[in-house]
Amino acid sequence: WKSISALREAKDIHFDPERNLREYEGLNGGQIIEKKLREYGVDHVFGFTGGAILPVTDAFYGSPIKFINNASEQCSGHCAEGYSKAGGGMTTGIAVATSGPGVTNLVTALQDALTDSVPMIAFVGQVPTAAVGTDAFQERP
Numbered sequence: 001w002k003s004i005s006a007l008r009e010a011k012d013i014h015f016d017p018e019r020n021l022r023e024y025e026g027l028n029g030g031q032i033i034e035k036k037l038r039e040y041g042v043d044h045v046f047g048f049t050g051g052a053i054l055p056v057t058d059a060f061y062g063s064p065i066k067f068i069n070n071a072s073e074q075c076s077g078h079c080a081e082g083y084s085k086a087g088g089g090m091t092t093g094i095a096v097a098t099s100g101p102g103v104t105n106l107v108t109a110l111q112d113a114l115t116d117s118v119p120m121i122a123f124v125g126q127v128p129t130a131a132v133g134t135d136a137f138q139e140r141p
Contacts, residue, residue: 030055033123034063042094046079048072050098052125057096073097077109077122084118092119099125 024032033056037045046068049057060067070076073095080093093113097106103124113120 028055028059030057030059034059034065037065037094038063042092044068044083045094045096046070046076046083047096048076048098048102050102050125052099053096053102053123054098054125056123056125067096073102073105074108077106077120078112080120080122081109081113081116081118084113084120085116089119092121095120095122097122097124 024035027035042065044066045060047053047057048070057067068079070079076095076097080095082093084091084093095106095109097103103122106122106124110120110122112118
């Protein structure tokens with residue numbers, strides 16, 4: 001996966017609302033994320049499944065993107081960071097975790113990537129919008 005600046009140069013990022021809306025009709029958020037990652041040439045995603053992120057992890061079933069299920073969110077974060085480092089600046093590590101403690105468990109890897117100037121993206125879940133503010137399980141205000 002190329003760096004973000006190279007992607008911007010290589011792809012026309014003009015936003016056409018009508019085209020974009022039609023393109024995503026009938027897809028849930030997880031399917032949209034998988035589709036966009038595929039469009040950008042992502043071939044590996046590291047993650048740990050959990051309640052709020054299941055629609056995203058489900059989208060990788062049958063996808064050409066290889067979802068590598070790790071033992072914990074910490075492992076997912078460090079694997080994504082290591083993948084990015086091993087790519088010599090030509091790859092970006094992608095980590096997936098659920099809400100609440102799942103996000104907290106990614107913090108060390110995210111901070112390490114930031115400190116070392118390593119490109120890394122984390123997709124994390126959140127409880128449904130209707131449940132926000134109700135003290136729902138693993139809610140993050």
